[in-house]
Amino acid sequence: MKSLAKGLPARPNEAIVFVVDDDVSVRESLELLIGDAGWQAEMFESAQEFLSRPRVFVPNCLVLDVRLPGLNGLELQRRVAVERPDMPIIFITGYGDVPMSVQAMKAGAVEFLTKPFSDNDILSAIQGAMERSGAALRLEAEMNALRNRYALLSRREREVMRLIVRGVLNKQVAHELGISEITVKAHRGQVMRKMSVTSFAELVNIAAKLDLSR
Structure with a gap:
């Protein structure tokens, strides 16, 4: 994993990749990979645990397993769309099917990866998600500034x-x-x-x- 990350361009170290997956081995491997690529990584084993984390105002994205105990990935996606609109979602699953992936993509997911996926595939998806998140945050900041002036x-x-x-x-x-x-x-x-x-x-x-x- 380190060899793949070393050749990648530098990334802002304040950017955060959130990972929600109930498989500890997946969380551990992704934490290492994400860290080596230059992003911060925060791991959660359930949707409920993730939702207790306050919203952040730096570039960020969510790597999300579809099948989770309690609140599943698609249900969490609906919550995130309302509460954290600048947060792009990358779905990962070992049991994905076409209807599930279509549902996720229609709801705004940036990628739907089936396990096992390559390091390059997940890193590329995260990079694209970070760019989208950064653009959304810049737009939000611009609109807040305009509203403040208008006020x-x-x-x-x-x-x-x-x-x-x-x-x-x-x-x-x-x-x-x-x-x-x-x-x-x-x-x-x-x-x-x-x-x-x-x-x-x-x-x-x-x-x-x-x-x-x-």
Whole structure:
């Protein structure tokens, strides 16, 4: 296992691979392999034990056995999709069948590997899952930043922003809101400053991300 991992590119050591499998030999071998590849590894023997682990905000993924005592892998997948949406899932199983794999993939799994799988196959799946998780976390951080900026706007500034991003002219905004055109321009300037944009196109793009058309 070490020889396979040594030739792989460096990975951020804060990234975490969670493994849920009730077979201790599988957990031990995966823990060694994942560690040699440069990721942190956390092992769990049941879905319930894993769910007690708080959500993390670093790139991460879940290597999950389908058949588990108590809450099974597919049931855990449904929980994860709601509670930890940035966490991609790689299924592993010794008893997989086509309907089971189709169900898992339709529900968003990034890979479905049947035991015994090669080290390269699981490492490649983990790498892809980490890239997906990192992208999801970056998007979440971006959206949180945009929502925080939008929260700084006054009620009137939000009204002005909603109208101007729809292409309504300053004069028309003034008429609709019952204020002067000069006041509209002042509010518009405040909106641009608080939203940290330098162009109208940027503001329109942010409004689309925040879905201000509702």
